[in-house]
Amino acid sequence: xxxxxxxxxxxxxxxxxxxxxxxxxxxxxxxxxxxxxxxxxxxxxxxxxxxxxxxxxxxxxxxxxxxxxxxxxxxxxxxxxxxxxxxxxxxxxxxxxxxxxxxxxxxxxxxxxxxxxxxxxxxxxxxxxxxxxxxxxxxxxxxxxxxxxxxxxxxxxxxxxxxxxxxxxxxxxxxxxxxxxxxxxxxxxxxxxxxxxxxxxxxxxx
Numbered sequence: 001x002x003x004x005x006x007x008x009x010x011x012x013x014x015x016x017x018x019x020x021x022x023x024x025x026x027x028x029x030x031x032x033x034x035x036x037x038x039x040x041x042x043x044x045x046x047x048x049x050x051x052x053x054x055x056x057x058x059x060x061x062x063x064x065x066x067x068x069x070x071x072x073x074x075x076x077x078x079x080x081x082x083x084x085x086x087x088x089x090x091x092x093x094x095x096x097x098x099x100x101x102x103x104x105x106x107x108x109x110x111x112x113x114x115x116x117x118x119x120x121x122x123x124x125x126x127x128x129x130x131x132x133x134x135x136x137x138x139x140x141x142x143x144x145x146x147x148x149x150x151x152x153x154x155x156x157x158x159x160x161x162x163x164x165x166x167x168x169x170x171x172x173x174x175x176x177x178x179x180x181x182x183x184x185x186x187x188x189x190x191x192x193x194x195x196x197x198x199x200x201x202x203x204x205x206x
Contacts, residue, residue, distance in 0.1 A: 021172040023054045029108035032116040110140040
C-alpha cells in the first residue's frame with residue numbers, strides 16, 4: 001500500500017515538474033525576446049491566461065497524445081494483438097515526436113537569450129528582468145556544457161544518439177534549482193519591490 005502511494009505521488013510530482021519547466025521555458029523565452037512590464041496589472045492578467053493555456057497544451061501533449069495515437073492505429077480491429085501492436089507503434093511515434101518537440105522547447109531560451117543580448121544596448125534597471133536574464137544565462141550555460149559533454153562522448157562512440165538526446169532532455173529538470181538559486185541571490189533587492197512578482201513563483205499559482 002505504501003509503495004503504491006509513493007509511486008502515485010512520485011508520478012504526479014514528475015508530471016507537475018515536467019509541465020512547469022516546459023511552461024517556464026516558453027514564458028522565459030517570450031519575456032526575453034519581446035519583453036513586458038512585469039509590474040503592469042493588465043500584462044500580469046494576460047500572462048496568467050497564457051500560462052493556463054500552455055499548461056493545458058503541454059498536458060495534452062504529454063498525457064493525452066499517446067492514447068490518441070494508439071486509438072488511431074486500432075481503427076476497426078480491437079483484438080488483444082492489435083492493441084499490443086498499436087501501443088508499440090504509439091510508443092515509437094510519440095517518442096519521436098515528443099523528442100523533437102522537447103528539444104525545440106529547450107532551444108527557445110538560448111535563442112531568446114542571444115536575441116536579447118544582441119538588441120539590449122544597456123543594462124535593464126528592472127530587477128526582475130535582470131533576475132530572469134540571470135536564470136536564462138545559467139540555464140543556457142548548463143545546456144552548452146551538457147551539449148559539449150554529450151558531443152564528445154558521441155564522437156568517441158561511447159554514447160548512442162538516443163542516449164545523447166535523453167541526457168540533453170534531463171537539463172530542464174534543473175530549472176527549479178536555478179530559480180531558487182537566483183531568487184536567493186536577489187532576495188534583498190526583490191524584497192524592496194512588493195508590488196512585483198518574482199519570475200518562477202507566479203507559474204506555481206496556476
